[in-house]
Amino acid sequence: MAFRSRRLEALLNGCLETVHYGDIAALVGRQEAIEAEDLDYKQQHYGGEPKHREELAKDVAALANHLGGVLVIGMAESRGLPSRAFDVDLDDQRIRDLQQRIASSTAPPVQWEPFLKENPSNPGHGFLLIAVPRSPQAPHAITMAPTKPNAPALRYPRRSGSKTDWLSETYVATAYHQRFTAVADRATRLRDIETWLVTSELSRERPQLLVTLVPDVPGEMRIDQSSFTKYKGQLFAAQPLIASTKRLFQQVSVGPHRLTLQQRVGRSDGDQAHLYDDGSGIWVQPLPTRVDTDEDPTDRVRSLQGDVLVHRMMSAVTFLAAHARDRCAATGTASVEVGLVDGMYAHPYAPPRPFPRPGQPARSETYPLSVDQVPPFPSGTHCSEVAQAEATALVDDLADGSTGMAQAVSLLANHLVHTFGIPEAHSVSAAGALRLAAWHPAQRENMSAWALQQAMAVIE
Template sequence: MLFRSRRIEGLFGGLLDAASYQDIADLIGNQDAAEAEDLDYKAAHYTPDDKGREELAKDVTALANHIGGVLVLGMAEVACVPSKPRDVDLDDRHLRHMQQVLSSNTAPPVRYEILRKENPRSPGQGFLLLTVPRSPYGPHAITVPPTKPSRDVLRYPRRSGSKTDWLSEATVATAYRERFMQAGARDHRLAEVERDLVVAVRRRVTPNLLVVITPESPGDMTINQEAFARHRSELLQARPYLGTLDTPFGAVHVGPRRLIVDQPEYHGKGVYMQLHRDGSGAAAVPLTCHTEFDHKIQTVQADELVHGLLSALAFLAQHARDRAGAAGTVLLKASLVDELPSHPSSPPIARERTQYMLGIQAPGGPLTRGTLYCPCAQASVTALLDDLADTGGPLVQAASLLADELVQAYGLPEAHPLTAAGEIRLSGWSAKLNPAITTWAAANHVTCLE
């Protein structure tokens, strides 16, 4: 899901994509569900004329320029409180119209998701939810011609309570400056966190997967004697890999504005993580390699790579959200290295480098070993923190995007163990990992394909 809000989910009885028609109808008369800065009701579809297009673009953009929220179409309100269902048509024609209006009349285009909630007593009709996350790319403007006289070509709406305000020129200029400064700051922070990890494990000379995340809205994890005891107890009970009962972490230390989690029994070759106070995090996950052709070519299994990626993303996201209190989107970066000195951020090490190249081996399905070899492959995406921390289909989608970019550096079109739709391809998993991923998928309602 694009939009997550604990307040809205509390009103709707859970995740918005799982909410039923009745869950929304039950909001009638609930003062807590009154229109607010993150919630709006419309009794009918937006009209297809100029005024309707302007209103649709304005309402969606206003949410994206503020904290995000939900537009509920098909609900009447009295004094801002939901009062009566007014079921709207859920046909594709109306959805295509809204998609066309929003894609061509917002700049930059606003991200949103449409959810249909059909009335079981009236098929084809019900509530239509437009969910809009807070945008890190704001301020967004609406470009549809105004229906009232205006000198502005680009207009910037923002939600304010249950109404919409228009941003002044000074506010827009300030927001643009903050957008670019924050984007640069996040990129710098990601590079800083990655560099700290690489320096810490720089002497590893076998293949490793490095995963780094940085939240859009940083948190602030408390580190004192009492909090450290609580964090340490939690982390020592945690398992590094999803769906397995492998050896847990064996040591938790305090570092500069971070916690350091390690498996010392592996003598510097186990899973190693740095969990930063602001919610950023970094993980080094060792991978088993297979040597061929007189030790000059080494390969790693695609399913082991994907399993490590899924596990690290979930672990780091849960730290960011639940321990540090971060929110919003996160920048993700993954690197696959033959040995740590191959990473661009690695400091020089005075020793003779091992002369081999790294490849990817798929354990099943139509893919075979990649035709290209590279010492360091890297990939990056942006995702919603809650989607990763909730360890469901959206986590698989994000991991699929990263994994595809990594394996394409080796000549493979995609990472066969996952699909871009957030599914697990069981044919891409070896007998060793198949039980673990199947168990995890079933517990997290992730679809498995043969």
């Protein structure tokens, strides 16, 4: 399973497959390149002595048991800051030796991938990158005999900042339990997250879009005072609506196993998101609609623009997947469920609407929900209280917010609009291209510029 990290890719100006020797050498002296929970430097190759073999096992297992990360071999550091490049030899025998050592000294064997970055001025030498993804088989133990007499025979390391912690017996037991139950829990997890939000927001009577994402290989986000301060700053500064500079969320708080984001302080009728510590997330969004002016109130319809629906879905899946990948190091595929309802009581997971009690004010007047598209694309032929869709996609594709994300949203949007009698949501194609003619004229320039920035195809 490949390792991806937006933070490290931004630091190196590219993904691990494409970066060059010079990109890594340029890290010398840069404060943002200091050793961290996902980055470690080694001046030389791991030696063959027992203490060096133990150190190799500890380093790779610690990354696999936490967020994953990269070991840069061939870079000296001073107090964690990269200080000087020391080219190491990049012969095949070194790679084969690493494979044998890691496989024989960790259990389950840690999965990793080597990247050789040769110095153009020193053929056969350069940096060796050892990329270790967060592991679905965690926790990984060091199985070789300890070099210190008082150390336990079976040890479980985990990266903590730029250092290594050792997992307690309670943590190890919990992690083993989660490993064996994770697959069965994914479908239940998705439904539980959505049900909890629906039942806590039953007062919402406007049309709502709910987008829920659950990674198939869960991640882990540590929530303490230090991390909360960091995440709070990130989320206040976030611009989660694509092609927009709007900072949407004004309140960030902590809930059970999650961060809670709200658009309006002290009110629950705006956008709200819950970002869970395993990489799961849900975002509920009130949608702007228009009621027609038919003289007979019984014939009036509440219309939602199809491009608004697609825009909000694209924003939500990108934002939630970025949380899963970048804060929780979730990897692989994710299950995504979207629900469009004309009021929260219409949601399939909501309880029955209670009968009004004597003296209780009557409900405000509501109108059936339909979906319209920009002419000449077809609009809805009938109304519905609820529409749902599900899809599975790669976390990285969704978080990158480019063609792979657009393809997933096209599939989800098509399934939603079928409920309203529309064959296709034309704002985005099945191939992941933005179809400008299907967007409202006021949005075309912004969406076109955003698509160009994301290297996404644009068609008329």
